[in-house]
Amino acid sequence: MAQEIERKYLLTGYPDNLNITRTQEIDQTYLASTESESLRVRRLLSNGEESFTMTHKAGRGISRDETEFQIGADMYEQLTERLQVTPLKKTRHKVLIDGRTYDMDIYHNTVQQGLMTIEIEFDSEDEFRAYQAPDWFGEDVTEQEKYLNSRLWQDIQSH
Structure with missing residues (x-):
């Protein structure tokens, strides 16, 4: 089981000259939360390539256990x-x-219109604590529950 240690920031915009190395469209559904x-x-x-994953996360805060594996279509x-729900x-x-890779997410169907975030993963909690974000990053929302993807998904289901 891997440890996920990450920070998440809100974005109100981003520089035009970002070095985007890959783009993915993601539909995300929670089976349990x-x-x-x-x-x-x-x-x-x-x-043009489609893939599917299942992920289990356990724990709270900056460090969580994460197990992810491929599943078939x-x-x-x-x-x-069977769930008949709306994916995030x-x-x-x-x-x-x-030299570091970040995940910048642009959400399309959240209750919070125009939501954009950027995340970075770390190898240790010491590295997490020492990290200094670029000036253009917005508020650090790492520990704010309303920005967890599981919460964003739940909010969609109730609207």
Whole structure:
């Protein structure tokens, strides 16, 4: 089981000269979600190639256990069709800044119109604490529950 240690920031815009190395369209659906655990499936589309994942996350705060694995299209369809829910839809740009890769997400169907975030993962909590974000990053929302993807997804279901 891997550890996920990350920071998440709100964006109000971004520089025109970003080095985008990859773009994915993501549909994300939660099969289960509690305060300390979530189980989700994703449909990812990148360069015309479709793939599917299932991810289990456990824990709260800056460091969580994460297990992710590939699933087939049939499994994804079976799981999502039975739920009859709306997936969280976003465009993810992999961005290279000063030799580090960031995930910049532009959300398409959240209750919070125009939501954009950027995340960076770390190898340790010490690295997390020492990190200094670029000036154009907005508010650090790492520990704000309303910006968790599971919460954003739940908000869509209730509207």
